Amino acid sequence: MTTRRILLATALGVALATPLSADDNERVRPVTDPLTRAECSACHMAYPVGLLRSQSWERIMGTLSDHFGEDASLDPASTEAIRAWLVNNSRPYAKPPAEPPMRISELRWFKREHGSRLFTVARVSKGIGSISNCQACHRGAEQGLFEDD
Amino acid sequence: MKIPSKPTILALAIILATPLAANPARDAIINALKQQAGVSSFSAEEGKALFLATHSGGKPETPSCTTCHGTNLKAGGKTRAGKPIEPMAVSVNPQRYTDPAKVEKWFRRNCNSVLGRECTPLEKGNILAYLSSL
Numbered sequence: 001m002t003t004r005r006i007l008l009a010t011a012l013g014v015a016l017a018t019p020l021s022a023d024d025n026e027r028v029r030p031v032t033d034p035l036t037r038a039e040c041s042a043c044h045m046a047y048p049v050g051l052l053r054s055q056s057w058e059r060i061m062g063t064l065s066d067h068f069g070e071d072a073s074l075d076p077a078s079t080e081a082i083r084a085w086l087v088n089n090s091r092p093y094a095k096p097p098a099e100p101p102m103r104i105s106e107l108r109w110f111k112r113e114h115g116s117r118l119f120t121v122a123r124v125s126k127g128i129g130s131i132s133n134c135q136a137c138h139r140g141a142e143q144g145l146f147e148d149d
Numbered sequence: 150m151k152i153p154s155k156p157t158i159l160a161l162a163i164i165l166a167t168p169l170a171a172n173p174a175r176d177a178i179i180n181a182l183k184q185q186a187g188v189s190s191f192s193a194e195e196g197k198a199l200f201l202a203t204h205s206g207g208k209p210e211t212p213s214c215t216t217c218h219g220t221n222l223k224a225g226g227k228t229r230a231g232k233p234i235e236p237m238a239v240s241v242n243p244q245r246y247t248d249p250a251k252v253e254k255w256f257r258r259n260c261n262s263v264l265g266r267e268c269t270p271l272e273k274g275n276i277l278a279y280l281s282s283l
Contacts (some may be wrong), residue, residue, distance in 0.1 A: 066260070070208060071257070129231035132231060
């Protein structure tokens with residue numbers, strides 16, 4: 001490999017890795033806890049825990065009875081077990097915003113990566129249906145693999 | 150044409166006479182609801198009306214059961230996040246309504262989402278009667 005090619009590959013690698021932040025060069029931490037995985041994938045894929053910060057998960061788990069317009073509440077024991085797992089397996093904000101974001105699709109890097117056109121394409125495509133349906137395009141999404149973009 | 154043997158005819162007769170949806174676990178769930186509702190039978194017609202209606206008491210994103218389950222209940226539905234939902238009709242999905250905890254969990258969540266309140270035992274029974282009749 002020539003130096004130029006290596007430089008190009010490195011630059012490209014950095015550019016692709018940025019959106020998913022720091023330690024996720026290769027992989028975003030997936031949900032590996034069986035209960036969390038089962039409950040969080042009932043209506044959508046189990047979004048990798050590494051896609052949100054601890055304070056965001058905390059907020060999500062505190063508002064399950066109105067979860068993006070649906071009641072997703074669980075019994076108290078399951079709620080607490082899942083909350084603890086998500087919080088303990090994600091990185092906290094050093095300075096959390098007053099209202100930690102809950103929608104992955106509203107995060108700045110997500111919007112930059114997908115662009116408004118893709119939001120529309122996802123919504124109107126029969127096979128996708130929503131920008132929330134990561135797996136329609138990223139087959140390894142639930143395992144934290146997003147390199148196929 | 151070969152005439153079927155007597156046991157074959159008998160077996161066939163039993164299969165045809167058994168209601169399509171019969172399942173001990175589902176029957177237990179429906180019987181418990183009958184007791185709670187204080188009725189001896191449920192109305193599939195009432196269940197159908199409730200299931201297909203557009204409601205206004207719940208969350209605006211989910212005005213009807215059909216928002217996610219669709220109107221062809223022998224086919225699958227789709228969640229708002231795009232995940233497929235198994236068909237609701239017992240005739241094509243015999244595993245439906247055989248796990249009491251699962252039935253209660255989803256009635257609680259979905260009635261809250263669609264109606265803005267929990268369903269009564271009568272409403273749950275009527276809906277199960279409808280979905281078992283399809």
